Amino acid sequence: MALSGEHMFGYRRPVPRAPAPTILHADLDAFYASVEQLLDPGLRRRPIAVGGGVVLAASYEARAFGVSAGMSGGRARRLCPGLTIVPGHFEEYQRLGDRVIDVLRSFTPLVERVSIDEAFLDVAGALHLFGSPGDIATAVRRRVHGEIGLAISVGAARTKHLAKVASQVAKPDGVIVVPVGEEAAFLEHLPVGLMWGVGPATRARLAGAGIHSIGELAAAPGPHLERLLGRAAGGKLAALAGDVDPRRIEVGGRARSVGAQAALGRRFPTPELVRTTFGYLADRVAGRMRAAGCGGRTVTVRIRFADFRSVTRSASVRHAVSSTLTLAEMCCALAGGAMADHPGDGQITLLAVSVANLVPDATAQLELPLGLDGGHRPGSAHRSARWSVDRSVDAVRARFGHGAVGYATVALSDDGRVPDAFRRLAERRLPDS
DNA sequence: TCTGGGGTCCTAGGACCC
């Protein structure tokens, strides 16, 4: 190791480094649609959507017609008669998204992946190698474009929140650096909806108070804001304004809950429908937990009714659950109670289950039975029978693929359903055991 | 024109404990 003069004198001179906007937010543009245009040159510069019954993503050309994610395919076609709808190459999205993240990691190990197509980076330690944050942002964009063929927008600022706002403003295919000290000027005339955490409901509330821009929001008195946005709002504003952001880059984050849901169209919740649907959902969720060697202590079901209201019911148990059958039974019991509390026209449109309080523990597979139905507690023979069934199913799947065995999904209408590959894209990694 | 799927976090009230 070479000794510098500083080390020889036994102290390290403090480095008076000016604060730099070293947090980057990199966000691929119209990711799914761009991948399709990359794979099939015939789709380039044309309005396309990925999906089927429902639009999962739209190219910028399609967005110009008002097509957006979440919209039904029929409506999208009416808005944009020339629209091409493609089913989607979900495995390619995962593969290309991973390659982009690899490019980011070549600049710094401090990469926090937020989703399939976006990530935060802290490049404070990379400046001496690659230049200024702006240089790095530009290099990222050039490499992702050159090596993978996708457009990516990058924002650089002093905090995660502000970097994210910057990348959104930079879209499509751009870069924005917000110099330290110029945060307020950058934000002043931007709409409040660009703030992280300000969605339709909050935006409407703020508009009612005459607040439309972030500048107007910043100028509003604190107590007034707290009434409008809740107590957490102050911290958000401070982070946005470029003050110290408590949220650091988190590498390798793990999910705190696991869930699955199924849209049903409008259906009457017959015991058969409820049982088969929760069988399918519990199978997905419990299978993921067992694969990760964890279980969960809190089970929540959600039911959405035809009028779009929804109710949730949850229950916590002492011993974590990871058996498909046990989870399915809990779901049915909770859902039964929820529906009894909510008489309406009776039709439902969605069932969902989520498991939280995850316990990374292989013995979670030996969870105790629940007894939601009044203390019925089968003995250990039942328990081990369930464990054996799960083990067998997991083993068959490991050898022959997920579709080889398991719950039929006949209850779910085929046309509205999205492919399992799409579901997998959105899944966060569970805690390792 | 009613809307796919997987997540996170906040709030508020209540139970319970010390």
Next chain:
DNA sequence: TCTGGGGTCCTAGGACCC
């Protein structure tokens, strides 16, 4: 008997994110 405060966990709902 009534008074007080703090902490933790649970539940339900809501808003928001990609």
